[in-house]
Structure formats: C-alpha cells, structure tokens
Amino acid sequence: MRTFLVVVEKLSFSGASNQLNLAVSAVSRQVAELEEHFKCQLLYRTTRSMKVTSDGVYFVEQFRALLSQLDNLEFHADNRLQIIRGELTITSPNNSSELGISTLISEFLKLYPEVRISWQQLNRYTNLVDEGIDLAFRVGELPDSSLVARKFKELEVLFVASPEYLKVHGIPSHPKDLVQHACIIELSTKQPWRWRYQENQQTLYINVKGKIEVNQGELCAKLAADGHGIIQIPKFMIQTYLNNKELIPILESYQVNPLNMSLVYSPSRLINPALKGFIDFALNQR
Incomplete structure (x- = not known):
C-alpha cells in the first residue's frame, strides 16, 4: 500500500x-x-x-x-x-535480602511508582512459567532451558565452624577430613550431602554426614555458631557471624569458585514493560 x-x-x-x-x-x-x-x-x-x-x-x-x-x-x-508500569512477580532464595535485593526493589519503586511488585523469598525450585513468575534470582549452575539467565553477581562460598567446635574437635586440614566431623546439612541444595572443593585447579567432591539436617541456610548458620558442626555456605548468609567471630573460615585453600547469582526469566515475559525495566535497572546497579 x-x-x-x-x-x-x-x-x-x-x-x-x-x-x-x-x-x-x-x-x-x-x-x-x-x-x-x-x-x-x-x-x-x-x-x-x-x-x-x-x-x-x-x-x-x-x-x-x-x-x-x-x-x-x-x-x-x-x-x-x-512507560514502565504494571505488575511484577519476583522470587529469590531465603536470606537474599542480605544481597541488596530489598534495596534494589525499593530504589526501583521510587523511580517507577506505577509498578506493583510481589516479592517472594522461597527455599525451593520454582517453575517460572507454570507459577506465573516474571523473574527469579537464582544461585549456581542453571540447567539448559528456554529461560534466559543474566549474571547479576558472584557469591563467595565458605567452609566455617564456631571457635568452640574447632577447639573441641580440631581443625580439618583437608576436605577429606570432613568425613570425621559433624557436618550440618542444608537440604534445599540439589545434592545436600555432596560438598564441593577446589584442589589443583579442579572441582572435587566429598560426601559428608551429620546429625542435623535443615532446609534453611539461616538455621544452618545459627546451629554452626552454637557449636553443632561445620557448614559450607554462601558468605552473605553468615556475614554477621563472621563479623562477630562466632564463625571462623576453615579450609580456605580449598575454597570453591564463587557461585553466580543470575536474573532468570522467560523471553516471552519481556512484553511486560515492568520486567524489562527492572532487568535493565538491576544490571546497571551491579
């Protein structure tokens, strides 16, 4: 025409x-x-x-x-x-507010007051498409899928225990020594009893055991600080305990490479201006 x-x-x-x-x-x-x-x-x-x-x-x-x-x-x-407006549903792991996500959301809402956000901190895997979720903050390696993952930040992972525990049970000198120690198991991970470590530029694994199993990282941190065993956990979840010397890093020469935290979303959701605006805003704040 x-x-x-x-x-x-x-x-x-x-x-x-x-x-x-x-x-x-x-x-x-x-x-x-x-x-x-x-x-x-x-x-x-x-x-x-x-x-x-x-x-x-x-x-x-x-x-x-x-x-x-x-x-x-x-x-x-x-x-x-x-025009950035509309509704946005976001999920993230428990305790992820310590990563500055709450500040990120707060600042975004100040800039774009016509956006309404539902933010859920969940300690389980979510199916974004089936559950109607626009964006997920996810930690670790992501399986191949139709979803898009944009790197947001890196998370340091530590082996830690309380001074009291180490005084009684000794300090392990190698990750293989962990089989002789009480380990606190965090059940929300994919392989809770299989801990990673780095040696000679290789990622290796050790199967651990313990008397306590919980499904929240904050509970693992509290129990470890109370002297119940050793944990492997992202640093952001125990920063206060580290600052107060209630938990001490161990096996530092075997520390694993940092985990990626990514923004994960379905490309079909980008029709939502609020989602596209939030992704751009978050990546600019890294």
Missing part, C-alpha cells in the same frame, strides 16, 4: 523506485499484486504516461486512512512500552 501511494505521488515507477530504494521491477510487482488482490485496475499505464483510475482514486483514500490508523497504533504501542 505504501509503495502504491508513492507511485501515485510520483506517477512513475522509476520515480517511486528511487524514493523507496527498490528496483523498478519490485515496485511494478507490488502494484500488480494489489490489482490482483482487489480485482481491479488501479493505474492506466502507457510507455509515456501513467494515470490513476477511478478505482485507484478510491483505494488511494482507503489506503491513506488505513496506514494512518496503523501508524497511530504503532506509535501508541511504542509509547506504552516506554
């Missing part, structure tokens, strides 16, 4: 081809396809001149009106996407 209107304006295929940067044959073909579609002749064409037929005059007005409506729709659609 746009091509036909330019041809009518120029009354020339070659003139339209120059303006549209299309081959003359392409311009001619598009007009012919319109004539075939509407079962009428739109232009009288001779070797020397071109005139618009009565049907052509009618369709010129109709096409202009239709294209004007379409341009208006596209303008408002672009405008709507630029």
Whole structure:
C-alpha cells in the first residue's frame, strides 16, 4: 500500500523506485499484486504516461486512512512500552535480602511508582512459567532451558565452624577430613550431602554426614555458631557471624569458585514493560 501511494505521488515507477530504494521491477510487482488482490485496475499505464483510475482514486483514500490508523497504533504501542508500569512477580532464595535485593526493589519503586511488585523469598525450585513468575534470582549452575539467565553477581562460598567446635574437635586440614566431623546439612541444595572443593585447579567432591539436617541456610548458620558442626555456605548468609567471630573460615585453600547469582526469566515475559525495566535497572546497579 505504501509503495502504491508513492507511485501515485510520483506517477512513475522509476520515480517511486528511487524514493523507496527498490528496483523498478519490485515496485511494478507490488502494484500488480494489489490489482490482483482487489480485482481491479488501479493505474492506466502507457510507455509515456501513467494515470490513476477511478478505482485507484478510491483505494488511494482507503489506503491513506488505513496506514494512518496503523501508524497511530504503532506509535501508541511504542509509547506504552516506554512507560514502565504494571505488575511484577519476583522470587529469590531465603536470606537474599542480605544481597541488596530489598534495596534494589525499593530504589526501583521510587523511580517507577506505577509498578506493583510481589516479592517472594522461597527455599525451593520454582517453575517460572507454570507459577506465573516474571523473574527469579537464582544461585549456581542453571540447567539448559528456554529461560534466559543474566549474571547479576558472584557469591563467595565458605567452609566455617564456631571457635568452640574447632577447639573441641580440631581443625580439618583437608576436605577429606570432613568425613570425621559433624557436618550440618542444608537440604534445599540439589545434592545436600555432596560438598564441593577446589584442589589443583579442579572441582572435587566429598560426601559428608551429620546429625542435623535443615532446609534453611539461616538455621544452618545459627546451629554452626552454637557449636553443632561445620557448614559450607554462601558468605552473605553468615556475614554477621563472621563479623562477630562466632564463625571462623576453615579450609580456605580449598575454597570453591564463587557461585553466580543470575536474573532468570522467560523471553516471552519481556512484553511486560515492568520486567524489562527492572532487568535493565538491576544490571546497571551491579
């Protein structure tokens, strides 16, 4: 339709081809396809001149009106996407507020007051699509899927125990010594009894055991600080205990590489301006 209107304006295929940067044959073909579609002749064409037929005059007005409506729709659609508002459902692991997520959400809402956020801290795997979740903060390696993962930050992971525990039971010198110690098991991880460590630039594993199993990192930290055993845990979850010397890092030369925390979302959700705006905001705050 746009091509036909330019041809009518120029009354020339070659003139339209120059303006549209299309081959003359392409311009001619598009007009012919319109004539075939509407079962009428739109232009009288001779070797020397071109005139618009009565049907052509009618369709010129109709096409202009239709294209004007379409341009208006596209303008408002672009405008709507630029306005950050709407509802946003976010999940993150327990204790993740210690990573600055609460501050991140607070600052985002100050900038975009028309956004409404539902933030849930969950100690379980969530199915974003089935549960209607827009964005998840996830820690560790992510399985291949149709979801997109954008790196947000790195999390240091430590082996720690209380001074009281180490005084009574001794300090392990190698991760293999952990089999002789009481380990506190955090059940929310994928392989709770299989702990990782780094040696000779390799990631290795040791199977541990213990009398206490819990499904929250904060409980592991409290129990370890009370002298019940050794834990392997992200540093952010025990920062207060470290500052107060209630927990002490051990096996530091075998410390694993930092874990990635990622922003995970379905590409189909990006139609939500609030989600796209939040992702851009979060990544700019790293």
